[in-house]
Amino acid sequence: MIKIYGQMMSRAPRCLWLLEEAGVPYQHVPVNQQAGEAQKPEFLAINPNGKVPALEDGDVKLFESMAINLYLGRKYGKDLWPASEADQARAIQWSFWGMTEIEPPLITILVQQMFTPDDQKMPDRIEDAKASLPRPLKVLEDHLKNRSYLLGDKFTVADLNLASIFMLVNYVKYDLSPYPNVQKWLGACLGRPALAKLTQS
Ligand SMILES: N[C@@H](CCC(=O)N[C@@H](CS)C(=O)NCC(=O)O)C(=O)O
Known part of the structure; x- marks a missing residue:
């Protein structure tokens, strides 16, 4: 299952929007940055920058919202691509x-x-x-x-x-x-x- 990490009050919704447009199943994983969750080793293993959004899609881990969307658009976007x-x-x-x-x-x-x-x-x-x-x-x-x-x-x-x-x-x-x-x-x-x-x- 595709996972998008990041709170709604961040750049994460731009990736969630793409997945909604594409109509593919995904899991939204909010990351409580105020509580320091983005700096924990588990999250840094996904995005070493300690920032959101981040993506996990099988073996693929990505950061940078635009790169994530270009990847998702190409792979799942159908008419979006x-x-x-x-x-x-x-x-x-x-x-x-x-x-x-x-x-x-x-x-x-x-x-x-x-x-x-x-x-x-x-x-x-x-x-x-x-x-x-x-x-x-x-x-x-x-x-x-x-x-x-x-x-x-x-x-x-x-x-x-x-x-x-x-x-x-x-x-x-x-x-x-x-x-x-x-x-x-x-x-x-x-x-x-x-x-x-x-x-x-
Ligand atoms: N260029 C990056 C920016 C990532 C970014 O700065 N994310 C913010 C939230 S929207 C963040 O996690 N900031 C926390 C920090 O700077 O430590 C992207 O588009 O993904």
């Missing part, structure tokens, strides 16, 4: 792009807004992070001008991976209204029944 090599490469491209261009500033804003005590907040960090977003967002906005999803007219692992990063926008209340194509795409991704099933469970 693009057919052509070029589209598979584009799915990897958008996953890396999300992790490097979009996730770091959103995480900076999140940490500053929600997890930093008032007397330690650094407003400049939020401003710098916000200032770095319009450039990549314009790229995505233009890309989505003539297509519903990243690779065309079908939802794939590329959309799932990138939308799972963009979910943070709702927490940090970043205004996406200057990017209507991005808003529409994100709404379509986050409105998927598989995701609703996960968040309601």
